Amino acid sequence: MAGIKSYGAYIPWHRIDRNVIYSAMGWLDPTTYTLGEKSVANYDEDAVTMAVAACINCLNGIDRSVIDGVYFSSLSLPYKQRLNASIIATALDLRTDIRTADFSASTKAGTTALLAACEAIKAGTARNILVCTADCLIGKPGSPQEEEYGDGAAAFLIGKGNVIASFQNFYSVSYDFMDAWMINTDKYNRLGESRWIREEGYSKFIPEAISGLMNKCHLAPQDIAKASYPCIFPKPHINIGKIIGFSPEQIQDHYFGTFGNTGTAYPLILLVASLENAKPNDKIIVASFGSGSDALAFQVTDEITNISINNKNINNFIANKEMLTNYNKFVTFRNTITVEKGIRGETVPWQQTAMAWRNRKELLGLIGTKCKECGTPQYPRQRVCVNPNCRAIDQMEDYRFSDKKGYLFTYTADSLVFTVNPPQIYGLVNFEGGGRYWYDLTDCKADDIKVNMPVEMTFRKKFTDANRSIYGYCWKAIPVRT
Amino acid sequence: MSGIKDKVAIIGMGCTKFGEHWNKGTEDLMVDAFLDAIGDAGIEPKDIQAAWLATQYTEITIGAGGIPLSQTLKMPYVPVTHVENKCASGSEALRAACYAVASGAYDIALALGVEKLKDIGYGGLPDFSLGNQGKRDRLIQPNLSAPGLFAMLANGYFNKYGLSPEEGKIMLAKISAKSHHNGAMNEKAHLRREVDIETIMKAPIVAWPLGLYDCCGVSDGAAAAIVTRADMAKSFRPDPIYVKAIQVAAGTGEELMYNDYDFSYVETTRRASRAAYEEAGIKNPREEISMAEVHDCFSITEAVTMEDLQFSPVGKVKEDIDAGRFNLDGEQPIQTDGGLKCFGHPIGASGLRMMYEEYKQLQGKCGSRQIKNPKLGLTHNLGGFPPQCVISVAIVGN
Numbered sequence: 001m002a003g004i005k006s007y008g009a010y011i012p013w014h015r016i017d018r019n020v021i022y023s024a025m026g027w028l029d030p031t032t033y034t035l036g037e038k039s040v041a042n043y044d045e046d047a048v049t050m051a052v053a054a055c056i057n058c059l060n061g062i063d064r065s066v067i068d069g070v071y072f073s074s075l076s077l078p079y080k081q082r083l084n085a086s087i088i089a090t091a092l093d094l095r096t097d098i099r100t101a102d103f104s105a106s107t108k109a110g111t112t113a114l115l116a117a118c119e120a121i122k123a124g125t126a127r128n129i130l131v132c133t134a135d136c137l138i139g140k141p142g143s144p145q146e147e148e149y150g151d152g153a154a155a156f157l158i159g160k161g162n163v164i165a166s167f168q169n170f171y172s173v174s175y176d177f178m179d180a181w182m183i184n185t186d187k188y189n190r191l192g193e194s195r196w197i198r199e200e201g202y203s204k205f206i207p208e209a210i211s212g213l214m215n216k217c218h219l220a221p222q223d224i225a226k227a228s229y230p231c232i233f234p235k236p237h238i239n240i241g242k243i244i245g246f247s248p249e250q251i252q253d254h255y256f257g258t259f260g261n262t263g264t265a266y267p268l269i270l271l272v273a274s275l276e277n278a279k280p281n282d283k284i285i286v287a288s289f290g291s292g293s294d295a296l297a298f299q300v301t302d303e304i305t306n307i308s309i310n311n312k313n314i315n316n317f318i319a320n321k322e323m324l325t326n327y328n329k330f331v332t333f334r335n336t337i338t339v340e341k342g343i344r345g346e347t348v349p350w351q352q353t354a355m356a357w358r359n360r361k362e363l364l365g366l367i368g369t370k371c372k373e374c375g376t377p378q379y380p381r382q383r384v385c386v387n388p389n390c391r392a393i394d395q396m397e398d399y400r401f402s403d404k405k406g407y408l409f410t411y412t413a414d415s416l417v418f419t420v421n422p423p424q425i426y427g428l429v430n431f432e433g434g435g436r437y438w439y440d441l442t443d444c445k446a447d448d449i450k451v452n453m454p455v456e457m458t459f460r461k462k463f464t465d466a467n468r469s470i471y472g473y474c475w476k477a478i479p480v481r482t
Numbered sequence: 483m484s485g486i487k488d489k490v491a492i493i494g495m496g497c498t499k500f501g502e503h504w505n506k507g508t509e510d511l512m513v514d515a516f517l518d519a520i521g522d523a524g525i526e527p528k529d530i531q532a533a534w535l536a537t538q539y540t541e542i543t544i545g546a547g548g549i550p551l552s553q554t555l556k557m558p559y560v561p562v563t564h565v566e567n568k569c570a571s572g573s574e575a576l577r578a579a580c581y582a583v584a585s586g587a588y589d590i591a592l593a594l595g596v597e598k599l600k601d602i603g604y605g606g607l608p609d610f611s612l613g614n615q616g617k618r619d620r621l622i623q624p625n626l627s628a629p630g631l632f633a634m635l636a637n638g639y640f641n642k643y644g645l646s647p648e649e650g651k652i653m654l655a656k657i658s659a660k661s662h663h664n665g666a667m668n669e670k671a672h673l674r675r676e677v678d679i680e681t682i683m684k685a686p687i688v689a690w691p692l693g694l695y696d697c698c699g700v701s702d703g704a705a706a707a708i709v710t711r712a713d714m715a716k717s718f719r720p721d722p723i724y725v726k727a728i729q730v731a732a733g734t735g736e737e738l739m740y741n742d743y744d745f746s747y748v749e750t751t752r753r754a755s756r757a758a759y760e761e762a763g764i765k766n767p768r769e770e771i772s773m774a775e776v777h778d779c780f781s782i783t784e785a786v787t788m789e790d791l792q793f794s795p796v797g798k799v800k801e802d803i804d805a806g807r808f809n810l811d812g813e814q815p816i817q818t819d820g821g822l823k824c825f826g827h828p829i830g831a832s833g834l835r836m837m838y839e840e841y842k843q844l845q846g847k848c849g850s851r852q853i854k855n856p857k858l859g860l861t862h863n864l865g866g867f868p869p870q871c872v873i874s875v876a877i878v879g880n
Contacts, residue, residue: 343602347609349620356621363621378739380622386740410638410745414630414689416606423689426624427634428738428745437739440624446690451641462621472621 002121003163003298005128006307008057009272010050010153011259011317013443014040014333016324018147024327028142036257038150040324041136043333043420044442044460045151047074048084049473050265051134052091052459054153056403057312058130059092062157067094068126071113073103073133073264075189078471087473088132090364091459093400099126103264107180107230107290109133110154110264114286115294117158118167128159135263138334140188148232150260154268164307165275165284165298171213174292177201194233202232202289207243209293210285214244217297221245225282225300228252228270230289232261258318264290273314278304312482320481322445332420335464345418348463351472361398366457366475368435370399377401377435399435402457402475406431413446429455429477440476454480485761490580491715491722492707492878494523497838500703500826501672508544508598508704509554515594515704515831516555523708523718527555530708531588533562536575536595537830538865539608540566543598551594568865569777570730571595572705572833573874577728579709589710595835596704597828606700628779629697631867633689636782638745640691643797647691653800654781655682658695658823660809661778665820667850672699672826696781701826705834707841723841726858726877727761729754737869745868748783751790754873755862759792762877764858767792771877772856773814773843775836777864778821787862788816791875815853818843833874836861840878 015037022033041050051072070092072085079087085100103109103116110133117129134153139145158167179197182189191197206229214221221244231237231254241251252270262269271286278284278300287295324330331337361367361381368379373392376385377399385392411427418424425441427449441449442460455477462474496518498511506514520527535551537543544550548562567574572595579591602608607628610620640650659679665671677695685694715722731754737743755767764770771793778784785803788794793814794802802808808816819825819839822832840859842848858879865872 343604344606344609350617351621352617355617359618359621376740380619380739382739386734386736388734388736388740410634410641412630412633412637412689414625414627414633415686416627416629416688417609417625419625424625424627424630426626426630435739438624438626451637462625474621476624 001163001166002118002158002160003166004156004275005159005163006058006060006062006157007272007275008054008060008155008312009269009314009317010054010057011039012041012045012050012151013320013322014042014324015321016040016330020325020327021147021330025142025146032142032144032147034144034147038147038260039152040330040333041151042443044476045136046078046461046471047076047134047136048078048087049459049461050136050151050153051088051132051155054134054155055088055092055130055132058155058157061308064092064094066128067098067130069099069129070094071101071103071117071129071131073109073113074135075104075107075109075263076136077102077104087364090360091473093365093367093402107264107266108288108292108294110268111286111288111294111296114156114268115170115296118296121158121160122167128157131156131158133265133268135265137263138188138336141331141336143188145189145191148261150262152259152262152265152269154265154272156268162303163301164304165278165300168297168299169213169217170294170296171209171216172292172294173205173209173212175205177291179290198233198236203236203240203243205293206240206287206289209287209295210244213285213295213297219283223283224250225278225284226250226252226274227285227287228267228274229287230254230261230266230270231256232289276313280304316482339420341418348465349472351465351470364473366400366402368399368401369396371395372397377431377433379435379437401431401435404431404433405454405456405480406477408449408451408453408455408477409436410451411441411449425449441478442476443478448479456480485727486580486584487726487761487763488724489584489712490709490725491712492725492837492841493710493715493718493722494519494525494708495706495838495841496522497670497705497835498703499670500701500828500835502600503702504600506702508550508596511598511702511704512551512554512594512596515596515706519706519708525590525708525718527557529590530557530560530592531590532560532582533557533592533594534575534578535562535564536566536571536593537564537597538566538568538571539597539599539829540564542602542608543596543830567730567872569779569829570833570863570865570872570874571830572835573861573863573876574730574833576707576834576837576876577730577874579707580725580728583709583711589714591709592706593709593834594704594706595831595833597830598702599700599828600702627689629689629692632780632782633692634745635786635868636691639782639786642744642746645800651683651691652679653785653803654696655679656803657778657781657784658682661817661821661823664810664818664851665824668819668825671820671824672701673820673824692780692782698779698822699824699826701828703826703828703831703835705831705838707834707837721845723844723878723880726879727758728876729758729761730872730874731757732872733870735870743869747786747796748790748864748868748871748873750871750873751787751862751864754875755791758875758877764877768814771814771858771860773818773840773853774816774860774862775819775821775839776816776862778817778823779827779864783864784816784821791860791862810851810853818848818851818853833861833863837876837878844878844880
């Protein structure tokens with residue numbers, strides 16, 4: 001029986017009250033006024049890093065060697081060429097004899113990737129596929145999208161046996177509907193008229209897909225425990241449920257005023273939320289919107305009570321947040337405005353491709369070595385053991401630090417090096433189980449950092465080399481917030 | 483392993499004014515230091531049989547190879563070797579020249595260090611992204627700077643010995659105030675202004691707890707030494723200075739990757755100084771070393787170095803600082819020329835600049851900064867970061 005074996009979401013630490021954006025830019029178009037908060041990726045996050053974070057939450061202790069593929073979906077793929085799913089697979093230290101693919105070009109791509117994974121598992125051509133989705137969509141200053149879009153990610157491990165929710169069926173509709181579009185050279189997307197999107201697209205495609213799915217499965221609206229679909233417009237969101245025949249409690253909270261429209265990831269973050277509150281035998285539906293709609297039906301199993309709960313659930317993300325009170329910082333994080341970096345800030349490490357390839361496990365995967373003679377974990381990778389009482393040569397095996405917790409041994413807040421979020425905080429991390437090295441800290445403020453505080457590792461963007469079109473990735477430490 | 487104690491003598495030294503030499507290039511600084519040194523030794527350029535050139539930021543300062551020196555000074559077809567060992571580069575050039583004459587391979591050798599840091603176009607040291615750390619390491623390491631890394635040393639020291647940030651910062655401020663006092667008297671120093679404790683304490687923070695006055699000057703400059711065999715030295719001058727020890731130690735990185743190193747000391751300094759004391763036959767450094775120029779890239783480095791060199795008991799440097807032990811009129815003056823703090827830190831030149839001061843002090847030529855009857859002077863460089871560094875320690879005497 002194919003289905004979801006595990007799930008995880010990720011919402012970035014930073015939020016902004018939409019009123020902060022409106023106060024800065026609302027003079028341009030007063031009709032952009034939108035209520036609530038939205039999530040904002042840190043300056044060192046993008047769709048790939050957020051997807052990795054969601055995958056780590058999803059994989060929480062699961063043996064990664066069983067994964068036969070990674071399907072990544074996003075409208076904000078950092079790389080147009082260079083498979084983003086392969087960056088994610090390397091960061092997660094997955095096997096290399098796997099299939100990887102990026103799904104894009106529509107906010108429907110997330111459900112399409114989920115469907116593709118479910119069908120591959122059902123067909124028996126793969127044992128387990130990791131489906132992840134993330135978006136970090138940037139609205140043009142003064143546009144409604146600038147207030148609407150939030151950042152976030154979700155991940156699901158799709159496989160057979162011991163599933164927490166079995167895949168039941170699907171129904172897809174495809175339309176060339178220009179609610180939003182971009183061409184190759186665009187930095188921002190464009191929207192059609194909102195009334196037309198609402199009446200002709202949003203309020204029609206989702207009901208068509210969900211009703212089609214229920215017909216196909218011989219289900220009535222009252223059979224459904226929870227239906228998740230994105231909120232593009234708050235009032236029509238509830239009307240869609242009414243059109244289909246759902247009562248309000250059957251509709252998953254849309255978090256539009258909490259995280260915002262997280263694009264491709266949106267319906268799947270909502271699916272995570274509905275799974276977090278699901279009971280055995282619940283029938284749940286997820287549907288997307290964008291160039292049509294996919295609707296997928298799952299039936300929750302008894303296994304839902306056995307899943308090892310990751311503390312990083314949606315409520316945890318809601319509780320742990322840092323408000324951005326400055327619009328300029330928000331647009332600086334997204335590189336919407338170009339700030340002065342000085343010569344020092346313009347200087348970036350030269351990531352030569354052969355060197356990056358050779359050291360990919362170390363750089364992207366945070367894979368160090370562990371001495372087979374004395375058992376000492378060490379990072380960066382060594383051939384001669386760093387333990388002065390051992391010094392064995394070439395007795396190393398791979399050792400993954402990315403999933404190890406540690407504590408902060410010492411740190412500093414540096415005002416000299418350039419960062420768009422000064423001061424730069426970094427410190428020495430001692431890992432549980434051994435090993436120590438220094439790392440940048442992120443998602444924290446200097447005043448909140450304490451010696452000995454527990455930290456964990458997070459995959460982040462290290463630099464942008466604009467001259468060579470390279471995003472450098474690395475691992476940083478963040479305070480444990482569960 | 484007998485070392486080179488009393489086998490080599492310094493017979494001439496030169497040093498430019500350190501500072502922001504907007505109108506002097508690397509070549510000008512090399513010529514100035516060289517002329518100063520050969521004038522002091524009373525020799526001609528043609529007398530130099532071999533030379534070592536030191537820079538750290540080679541690609542900014544001068545370019546690779548020995549040619550920048552041989553071509554600038556027109557030293558025809560003698561061996562010139564470019565050495566780089568981070569902030570110990572100048573001392574490394576001196577070590578090479580000393581070994582060259584100690585071995586008997588040459589009679590007269592030159593060590594010259596130079597750096598033109600103010601050509602980078604911004605304050606502080608060049609960003610480490612420029613390749614100084616190695617491309618792979620730079621991708622692995624944090625977005626770090628020197629002040630931040632040494633700030634961790636300060637936090638580690640304060641934490642271990644129970645100093646409040648206020649107490650710790652006052653201790654460091656006294657170190658900087660002392661160096662400003664000495665530097666103000668030195669016409670070749672970069673920063674020549676007395677600064678009081680209050681000003682130091684109130685300065686903007688660069689990397690907590692280090693403020694502006696906890697950081698040394700970033701400067702342009704050059705310094706040079708001419709060495710010969712000890713038995714020949716008196717034929718050049720009546721007051722040559724003899725090399726008692728010159729040692730370099732490079733760390734394994736185990737402080738950073740393995741052990742419980744707590745950022746309250748620098749293990750490599752302890753190792754290098756022990757080797758130097760053994761070479762020089764020194765049993766009690768606190769009593770026997772008259773004065774020292776140590777690598778005060780940051781005030782905390784000087785504090786920790788006092789303990790690592792065994793000038794102060796471990797954990798007790800504050801008592802010695804409070805007692806004025808390291809002041810110009812104290813029992814063991816440190817940074818009599820202003821140190822890196824005020825003389826400035828053109829990296830490749832710094833080790834030789836330190837030796838220039840010890841040499842002049844031992845010859846009694848330091849005017850208002852002259853200390854009484856110095857017997858042994860010590861220089862110390864720290865290249866890199868406290869848990870991952872190369873250290874030089876040299877000891878000279880009459």
